[in-house]
Amino acid sequence: MTTAALAVDNARAWRARRLFRRFASRPPAVVGLVGVILVVLIAIFAPLISPYDPAHGDYNHVFLAPFSAGHVLGTDDLGRDVLSRILQGSRSSLSAGLAATLLAAVVGVSFGLLAGYYRGPLDTIIMRATDVMLAFPFLVLAVGLAAILGPSLNNAILALAISSVPGYVRITRAEVLGLREQDYVQAAIVNGAPDRVILFRHILRNCVSPLVVQASITIPTMIIGEAALSFLGIGVQPPTASWGIMLSSAQGYISQAPWYALIPGVAIAITALSFNLLGDGLRDILDPRATK
Amino acid sequence: MSENVLEVRQLKKYFSLPRSSGGTVHAVDGVDLTIGQGEVVGLVGESGSGKSTVGKCIVRLLEPTEGTIRLQGRDITTASRRQLRGVRTEMQMVFQDPYSTLNPRMTIGDIVAEPLQLHKLARGRELDTKVAGLLDKVGLASHLRHRYPHELSGGQRQRAGLARSLSVEPSLLVADEPVSALDVSVQAAVLNLLMDLQRDMGFSCLFIGHDLATVEFLCDRVAVMYLGRIVEEVNTTDLFRAPKHPYTQSLLSAAVVPDPKLQRTRQRIVLQGDIPSPINPPTGCTFHTRCPVAQIPLCSDTSPALTDVTGRSHFASCHLITADGTAPDVTHSQTTENAWSKN
Structure with a gap:
């Protein structure tokens, strides 16, 4: 390896180390990252670490309180192990949160870039369409779409994603409008850079901070949205466990077995909070201008 | 002296105002400008005189309303973006604001290397060497190539911007008030640098500015603009005398x-x-x-x-x-x- 290449590698490593240090010096972000990693690991290994089959009922042991023998988090109205169901439920929550956010971001950012960079009639059409969608409250739109698409996890994800596209379009467009007037974008045009280079290298890269913030807000919203749709019976279908379904079946027994409602609620809250904390931390370290 | 690097004839640029307010802004109203090989021409005037608009029309950041622009004999007035791509290595622009001229998410080395990559003029080790050479030429320490723009001072950023513009060895450099946002001491350093580079590389330069002292120092010939028109044009000595x-x-x-x-x-x-x-x-x-x-x-x-x-x-x-x-x-x-x- 030449010395020049070595210097480049060193600089890259140095920059990565600095990013890591900046991240590590933010305790809330680290807590968020640990929480997210934990939830992801749980979702991946749910079938391996579940003590019971989450769909298997035992009618002799319904509503066992938490910390009963053999059932750490107790059992539900059908005698199913709550811990096993929480573990399984993390899969639908997480896949809904991540997949819906990714889908919404990809679609929304693309439309936002097009509208903001090319302006003209295209901009008008895209922005009026998002205005129409924004006229409906997020959850109402998602419920309506999910009802039309039919109940299933995939359709719930699609409905949630579509409902949050307008947010991404607006944020991206607003950023692009400001960035396209920057001298470095003008310089790229003078250099004959093709639109794709200008859009991705010079504009999109500088939109990253607000988009990461937006994603850190939408992931927990999606997780809660998935729970809401499942709660209403138009998301994940029984007997598959989902935190939303657990909440919905727990509401009938809220006075006899309050823990049954509390446990999935806490699971949703912790997951949502972890993503929020991680998002805040990422926003801070992703901006090269931000100083500690 | 061979043919002229730049010939601008009857350049006009009108901006239409929104229908509600009506009217047309006559930003540039019939400007003729000729720049010879290796000549440095100053374009001065107060704010709103249209001097920056002339510069932007020449590099085709703005579409001229009327007139012709010839770069080394080639009419580029109506060339499409695709056709312009080949001409882009011939003309470059330096911008006024050192804070927005560099992409904050790219390292100085990547910024300077970009034009060379876009025009496929160098790659790999050759690109590395060229970038190092350019940074050295504009007086930036080689370790700065891994730094981000926000870690540099205003003067250093203008130097980096200059390195980016000169990387493709253009025959014409349009400098739109390149020093007016800098401290006076830094201004002098960047002006000296620009002058040295011009002497070494021999490019022609359209220097847009409002500071008469810098124009007198740098330019062979000066055109004075008032309200979209050139009112006087002569060699620098005669203009000031x-x-x-x-x-x-x-x-x-x-x-x-x-x-x-x-x-x-x-x-x-x-x-x-x-x-x-x-x-x-x-x-x-x-x-x-x-x-x-x-x-x-x-x-x-x-x-x-x-x-x-x-x-x-x-x-x-x-x-x-x-x-x-x-x-x-x-x-x-x-x-x-x-x-x-x-x-």
């Missing part, structure tokens, strides 16, 4: 002289009012509304042509310049004006 147009005379009298004693005693011509709106420019000579020596109705009726007033390529557009090249004496008339305004 014997300005012909009343506007140029008052512009020069407003510039600060380094000698405080001289500065205190010398006579200044203070123009009355603001530059008129380019939406509705005055009839005839656009300067007649503020000209201390204007002769109504001659100046307000017919627009003076830019003509060679001395026979030695000293172009000026004023009715009052006599055939033998004698310019109207603005200083004299201004004294009376001042006395009048005091009373």
